[in-house]
Amino acid sequence: MTSEIVWFVRIMEGIGLSLGGLIAYLSLKAYRKGGGNNFILSALGFILLTVSSIIEGAMYELTKASVFEVHAVRAVILVAALTLIVVSVLKMK
Numbered sequence: 001m002t003s004e005i006v007w008f009v010r011i012m013e014g015i016g017l018s019l020g021g022l023i024a025y026l027s028l029k030a031y032r033k034g035g036g037n038n039f040i041l042s043a044l045g046f047i048l049l050t051v052s053s054i055i056e057g058a059m060y061e062l063t064k065a066s067v068f069e070v071h072a073v074r075a076v077i078l079v080a081a082l083t084l085i086v087v088s089v090l091k092m093k
Contacts, residue, residue, distance in 0.1 A: 013053050020050030038088045045084035052077035 027043035056074040059065050065073075 010057075013057060017050055017053050020046055020053070024050060038091045041084050041088035041091070045081045045088065048077055048081035048084065052081065 024043050024046040027039050027046060031039035031043060052074045055077065056070050059073060060067065060070045
């Protein structure tokens with residue numbers, strides 16, 4: 001990969017990390033205001049999504065894992081995170 005693409009990916013991951021952190025923070029804040037367990041599940045889901053970016057980057061940079069192995073790990077975390085978010089939305093009904 002060229003260095004421009006690597007930097008572009010790192011910048012996009014950083015923006016995603018920031019937005020994920022903001023959403024998780026807002027969900028936790030809503031939970032503390034008495035929003036119920038729905039917001040804590042939502043917050044945990046967004047925290048997992050955010051952490052998956054960090055894990056993916058760290059695994060690729062620090063280990064000898066292939067791109068496919070790294071994406072497989074992130075896919076498992078993604079499914080877990082989205083499941084938590086879906087459960088939190090369904091409980092709001």
